[in-house]
Amino acid sequence: MFLQIKEVTKRFEDQQEGSFEVFSGVDLKIEKNQFVSILGPSGCGKSTLLSMVAGLESITEGTIFLGDEKVTQPDTDRGMVFQQPALFPWLSVTDNVIFPLKGKLAKDERKKVAAKHLKMVHLTRFKDSYPHELSGGMQQRVAIARALAMDPKVLLMDEPFGALDEQTRHILHDELMKIFEETKKTILFVTHSIQEAIKLSDRVIVMGTRPGRIIADFSVDIERPRQRDDLRVIEMEKEIMSLLKVEINKVLKEELDHEAKHTY
Numbered sequence: 001m002f003l004q005i006k007e008v009t010k011r012f013e014d015q016q017e018g019s020f021e022v023f024s025g026v027d028l029k030i031e032k033n034q035f036v037s038i039l040g041p042s043g044c045g046k047s048t049l050l051s052m053v054a055g056l057e058s059i060t061e062g063t064i065f066l067g068d069e070k071v072t073q074p075d076t077d078r079g080m081v082f083q084q085p086a087l088f089p090w091l092s093v094t095d096n097v098i099f100p101l102k103g104k105l106a107k108d109e110r111k112k113v114a115a116k117h118l119k120m121v122h123l124t125r126f127k128d129s130y131p132h133e134l135s136g137g138m139q140q141r142v143a144i145a146r147a148l149a150m151d152p153k154v155l156l157m158d159e160p161f162g163a164l165d166e167q168t169r170h171i172l173h174d175e176l177m178k179i180f181e182e183t184k185k186t187i188l189f190v191t192h193s194i195q196e197a198i199k200l201s202d203r204v205i206v207m208g209t210r211p212g213r214i215i216a217d218f219s220v221d222i223e224r225p226r227q228r229d230d231l232r233v234i235e236m237e238k239e240i241m242s243l244l245k246v247e248i249n250k251v252l253k254e255e256l257d258h259e260a261k262h263t264y
């Protein structure tokens with residue numbers, strides 16, 4: 001198995017509330033060149049899980065393997081893209097993309113790698129621009145180019161298109177699909193959009209909460225490009241929606257109960 005999340009538990013130690021378990025015993029096996037999305041109610045631990053795979057967040061219990069290697073810290077074999085592009089404002093687009101390659105490749109090589117990946121996201125024309133000169137969608141493309149430039153085995157994306165307008169989001173969906181086909185990357189993609197998950201993924205994982213865990217694992221056996229009005233897409237959307245509603249209602253109920261207990 002290519003990426004293996006084995007019996008993984010995450011607990012945070014909180015000063016006021018004591019120990020808080022986000023999820024426990026999460027098991028997930030992902031094949032090479034698979035596009036896997038994770039859906040789940042807000043707060044169920046999607047970002048935490050992705051950060052653990054990235055090596056940015058410690059693993060309380062269990063193990064994560066990438067190939068034969070145990071994940072213990074961040075490395076160039078995993079590239080991460082966040083909702084906010086997090087570019088360095090004082091660096092040009094090219095310099096942002098090659099920043100993580102400093103010390104790994106000679107300067108000429110770095111420029112070549114940047115040019116290749118900026119072409120992939122259609123930003124060649126803006127290679128010398130600065131982040132503030134670009135739209136949100138273009139900035140996010142730079143972040144994607146930067147993550148790909150390290151030639152990671154896995155691309156980790158945490159709601160990467162969540163802050164973009166719908167039109168830009170659709171354009172970036174198409175670009176990401178092309179990149180996925182061309183580079184044969186393995187992609188783990190967190191989103192709160194059921195439609196986005198079904199449109200892009202080979203598999204859609206649904207997480208639940210209270211306690212956090214995986215509650216469903218759908219294979220999307222529908223040829224790409226997928227149309228929103230495809231009956232198979234609509235059916236799957238409905239099924240996932242009803243699963244998620246149960247989970248979201250649990251969170252709402254808990255919040256209401258908490259409020260009732262704390263108002264006098």
Ligand SMILES: Nc1ncnc2c1ncn2[C@@H]1O[C@H](COP(=O)(O)OP(=O)(O)O)[C@@H](O)[C@H]1O
Pocket residue numbers: 012013014022040041042043044045046047048049
């Ligand atoms: N550093 C932290 N310390 C304590 N609790 C945290 C920390 N990071 C996240 N959490 C809590 O863990 C839970 C899961 O968060 P997160 O992974 O961001 O959820 P999601 O991405 O699914 O919305 C939330 O209840 C959140 O408040």
Ligand SMILES: [Mg+2]
Pocket residue numbers: 046047048
């Ligand atoms: Mg999140």
